[in-house]
Amino acid sequence: MGVKCGIIGLPNVGKSTIFNILTNLSVPSLNFPFCTINPNIGFSPIFDKRLLELKKIICPKKVTKTFIKIVDIAGLVPGAHKGEGLGNKFLDNIRGVDSLIHVVRVFQDENIIHIQKKIDPINDIKIINTELIFSDIEICEKSLLLNKRNKYLDKNILLQERELLKKCLLHLEKFSFLKDVKFSEIELSFLKSFKFLTLKPTLFLINSDSKINDKLLLERVKNFLKNDCIKIIFPTSYSTSDLIKRNQDTNISEIISSIYHNLNLKTFFTVGVKEVRAWPFLKNSSAVEVAKIIHSDFSKGFIRAKVISYLDFIKYKSESNAKKFGKIRLEGKDYIVKDGDIIHFLFNV
Ligand SMILES: Nc1nc2c(ncn2[C@@H]2O[C@H](COP(=O)(O)OP(=O)(O)OP(=O)(O)O)[C@@H](O)[C@H]2O)c(=O)[nH]1
Ligand SMILES: [Mg+2]
Incomplete structure (x- = not known):
């Protein structure tokens, strides 16, 4: 990991x-x-x-x-x-x-x-x-x-x-x-x-x-x-x-x-009331590669990545508010993850 x-x-x-x-x-x-x-x-x-x-x-x-x-x-x-x-x-x-x-x-x-x-x-x-x-x-x-x-x-x-x-x-x-x-x-x-x-x-x-x-x-x-x-x-x-x-x-x-x-390392975040966490990934990695950093199941059973940029999250202050303004994207396996992306992985194993 x-x-x-x-x-x-x-x-x-x-x-x-x-x-x-x-x-x-x-x-x-x-x-x-x-x-x-x-x-x-x-x-x-x-x-x-x-x-x-x-x-x-x-x-x-x-x-x-x-x-x-x-x-x-x-x-x-x-x-x-x-x-x-x-x-x-x-x-x-x-x-x-x-x-x-x-x-x-x-x-x-x-x-x-x-x-x-x-x-x-x-x-x-x-x-x-x-x-x-x-x-x-x-x-x-x-x-x-x-x-x-x-x-x-x-x-x-x-x-x-x-x-x-x-x-x-x-x-x-x-x-x-x-x-x-x-x-x-x-x-x-x-x-x-x-x-x-x-x-x-x-x-x-x-x-x-x-x-x-x-x-x-x-x-x-x-x-x-x-x-x-x-x-x-x-x-x-x-x-x-x-x-x-x-x-x-x-x-x-x-x-x-x-x-x-x-060393071309960038950061993405996962957020929730239990834990807010920053994760490292290599620049130009795809969503499915990045999912594996959290757990191999996330990449094996990858369905979609729900993504909000850090700046949008700070501006709209919650996932639901960001959604209202169309700032949540559903991305596929090949999406190239950006520094500061806040990601929620949808997967099925
Ligand atoms: N004078 C001096 N000694 C240093 C410096 N850096 C490391 N040393 C010493 O050099 C010796 C070797 O350091 P290590 O860190 O074990 O070197 P290494 O590259 O890991 O060595 P191997 O695992 O054997 O390949 C030790 O005695 C260190 O204390 C430094 O900047 N100045
Ligand atoms: Mg040594």
Whole structure:
């Protein structure tokens, strides 16, 4: 349930440290590579002032914030796509999430082991990107083989799939991420089943501390990543107590909101006297996909979605009043849900 965001990067770069900050948990984050093997899972709640407005009108028993489900994944090493350092297992864990936070070590602390033995964040980024690209190339090649052997599916569909996979391969071999390639809506829906790693929305998170003496390095990394990054700078003396202090900082909720928006996450609401609740969904999701976020039965037995926009609800102050003014719409499975939609799913299982 919910939208999953995976934390990825080289081993020992601070992924679990950041996971702990974002989720308020305390999983082990120790100074040795592969401290994390099995994924850690936690939740980061998102502040949304629209919930407060809805609460004022509805006075529900309970208000529940939207959240991101964060998955802390083991580090990847060079050759991961060929199975190095349990790479295939970890790449599979990455395949299972919807979006990625790629943690980049910029902090310079000689006590903390770097598997590449030197601080070179741009090279580190390229290592991880290469592994993601190679892994997608492998998926393309395997899927092309399966496609050619497939005797059951319609020939036209198989041909369409083949052309699309070749298009992907062409871009991947030029070292482009699939998320940067222009695909039509139909192509994108075809691509969903392959769970390509480079198609996932990705945000880079620069992990540094204020002890850093090479300020130019920080700038170089920021320039290399352009707009796709946010940075976390720890206080000078990095320690667990700093982390706790940092955790109480309002800055953290800004970082979480920034992750939410940068990863193309939007919010829809369900409202009732029992509970007013905000839910996360990936931009451009259809009504039936969004229904599944609440419960798989909602999508299996989907009939219709009754939708009011947030602004209309605030203006007309109740569902019945909004209905009088024609502001309630009945939408089908393919309706593309908008940020702020207040939805009531009609289903039958
Ligand atoms: N000096 C300094 N140390 C940090 C910073 N961030 C994390 N560390 C330390 O780096 C070590 C590794 O941190 P983790 O969070 O376990 O790293 P990881 O990427 O999860 O590591 P694996 O799970 O082994 O891949 C720990 O000792 C952290 O305390 C930082 O900004 N500055
Ligand atoms: Mg870890």
